Amino acid sequence: MITLYFACQTPNEPSETKLEDTVVTVDEPSQEPTQEPSIEIETCDEVKTLPKKLRRLTDTQYKNAVIQILDLEFDDASFKNSFPSTIQSKTFHTFAANNNVTQAGSESILFASEEFINLWKIQHSICENQNQECALSYLKERVEQAYRRSVSEEEFEIYEDMILNWGLPVNEVLPLALQVLLQSPQFLYIHPTPTESINDTMSKISSSERLALLTLFLHNTLPSEEQSEIYANRLQTRQDVRDVAQELLLLPQTSHNLYLFHRDWLHLFRLYEGTKDPDVYPSYTSDWPNFAERELELFIEDIFWNGHAKFEDLLFSTEAWIHPHLREVYNTSDVLEDEYPDIWNYTSELSEQRKGILTRPAFLMAQSYTATSSPVRRGAWVLEQMLCEELNPPPDVDMEIPPPQDDAETIRDRLAIHSEDPYCYGCHQRIDPIGFSFENYGALGEYRQNWENGIPVDASGSIAEGEFDHVTQMLTLLANSPKVQTCYVQNWMEYALGRPLEEEDQCDLQRITQRFVSTNGHVPSLLLDIASSDAFLYTRTE
């Protein structure tokens, strides 16, 4: 079935374009993700001494939080935001290392605070009567919202002193105090404060900070005033946290976060690392990575909001949104005729070769080179991101594969030569068979029967789980592997906690994985399990 969506969206429009405005015909989407299967919550016997890693808010979290705290009307397109960009890398963007503050970055934070406060001054007239009490009251609320907890007298004294003793009128000093707030580490860094001790090393996190951890994880922002009022005192037990997380999960803001996780998981940052060879791909433009990402975002939205929200859907669903500019990448049977050149295609029955997230242009384009596919990148991605296997080449080993030559016409031949080096063989015996299974897809993700030189593609191979002829078979073998499910859970936990898992996390990992398997890979349930795990309830006592 192909449904038409008349796209108001042009190639230059931001991805926030609302498709619901453009629908001609479509089944009414459900308004919430599929319900969680009813399974009892299990926890680890005792709370371990969990690692604690100071991490800065991401660029998105900062922006969303400032908008929330200052109650700003915000337009991305017309507002200059100097806040340092979060690095997109092979690790999740929530990790501390991707949110380092450089020297220039600290100045960026200063400028960002000034820019946001200038916007606030335009949009709000607070304490126009120049009353200092009014300013202190307004400030106290913002500081507590930004700090995600109540503030001590000593902490608030810094702000109070500005209002009372700087000798400036309120309309001048209040913006300066807010600038201090937006640059302060208590706001910029996620660092739950220990409250009541539960053992020698761990303490409870306050209810308000628990709520903030939940909204930062699920919505990439701080709790709204309303949410704070409703939930802040409700988060006393693990079940409380889970119940609130369940309610938050149903809100539309969750959708984008689901996408951000998968964007990182798939290493889509590589989409922007280079262009494509214009001789081989003359239609390609620098917008294509954005289009491919948008396709993926819509795919994920559909899986989780309209579908079964299962892990296997990610890997095997035949639903797709096809951007008009990317039609040529797909099979002709999957796309509309040329007389509808500006139309997004939706189909629920994409052809067999396009099952799931790993056979769509975004992933395939990212894990390719300029003019050719890259079985090494694709195979390495599967090993590292789906199987959580470490690929640690010997230091300084020669990573480049030999160029085409007479006795090495295909990438299989070239990699065979490369693997003759014993230093290379160790990794490539694992990478290459998996990578070859993707060889039916070129550097844009276009399906192909033959390699560039006309030789028929051989995508067959074998892994520990069995033999395969092509990528869907390979993925079917992997999808049933407990290792793959554990790895997906591990990735989500690392994303949520903003750090790699350590030994102390293993108990939570095992239990959450067991539940994930028992729910047949129900992703919303997984998020709830993570949101109600020890790391969201307790913190290390300093």
Add this chain to the structure above:
Amino acid sequence: MKKVNQKSSIHRRSLLQGGSLLSSSLFLPWISRAQAQDNQLPKRLIVVHHPQGHSLQHCIPTSTGSGFAMPFALQPLEQFRNKMVILSGIDNQVAPLNSVSTAHPNAAYTFLTCQKFLVQDPNFLTAGGPSIEEIIAQRIGQETPYPRLDFAIGGTRSDNGIYLPHDEHHFWLDANDPVGAFNDPFVAVDRIFASQNIDPIEQWQTQSRRAAVLQRVQQNFSLMEEQLSGEEKERLQAHQNKIESLFRRNTLPVGSCNQPLLSLPYDYDYTYDDHLSAPIMQDILIAALACDMTRVGTISFANAQDHGFEWLWSENGDQPIVDRSRFDNWHAMVHADYQSGMEYVYRWYSKMLARFLQKLSETTDSDGDNMLDSSLVISISEFSSPRHWHKNIPILLFGNTGFLPQGNHISYMTYTLEDFVNSSGMLESGFSMNQFCTTLLHLFGFDDEHFGIDDASISSGTLPL
């Protein structure tokens, strides 16, 4: 001729490593910073970096001393021959001490820090400490608004115009603290010269308020630090140090600078149009140096992976530099040993360097001194050959090269270049980047006895002449 005898170095090193109380000043004719006349020490340090090593046969002269024939890739620098020193045969001896990672982070994180990774964990790669230009910036740049200014040519786009790659950082403020560089020239000009376009009273008010705000921010940092320990505390302190630097900048008077005018085509793409970005970034840095906005600068060519270098095709017989039928990208091409066409890219790096030197030589600083003669400019890459070789890294120095005799090729190679290439870059000279960096400190009048890792296997002290 300055061919160096390795034995003398070993003797000297053993003296220093043996805890000798003799200062290394006995071995080199340098002067301490305190003793130096104003015009004897370089006032500034500029490090120009290009990635992926060199085409060695087109870069290292075949003879030493002053009469060397300028290699093909260095020919654009001919006019600066008499203000130039070429060093060859210097090894990154630290890189092989790492037991993890691929060659690129291994080279990038070690060649200027002269330290191993902080931890030998492929998932947490970071340099072991600050790179040499940061140490010099901390010592000569503290009186200026910007202790250092960093620029990247190319690299990825970001919202705030500051490039911080996800790996392969070459410059480090400290362990875990890579340097971010301006790669959008509009942002750079806006940031560095913003004060030039504002009424002085308004500027003073802005600075005063920023300083006051930053002071309160620092108080908040101090409060939070009390609750932290170990690595977390260090992380926060690193951020606070930058706030401190920002605060100081906002308390310093701003000199009068000639703000460079940006004239770029409408379709200019700072992530790709390196031939347009390089001159602009050079001009911005020179303008900042000339009005003592900074005394340490870096310019790094950031497009190391995949680039077409279309503006060089005409020099390459109208052929693309990268043969896409054989190589996936520029990186793969340079890695596959010398390939025809590579030399034009390396020569272009020299051409851009020559432009920078020319502009410096045409500019005087606020003391009226010629900018080239009063600055030390270093050109370096993290590899020698792009085949990931850590040994025999060529280094070019220009301007005030101190006691290093100008117009010379000083070779520390204890082998011929041909033998070195035939050995696949395995021959060792016994001279280290640690020694080069220590020498650099001495050129600036500091009497450090060593730089970087303190390890018996690493040659330390200064380079012998």
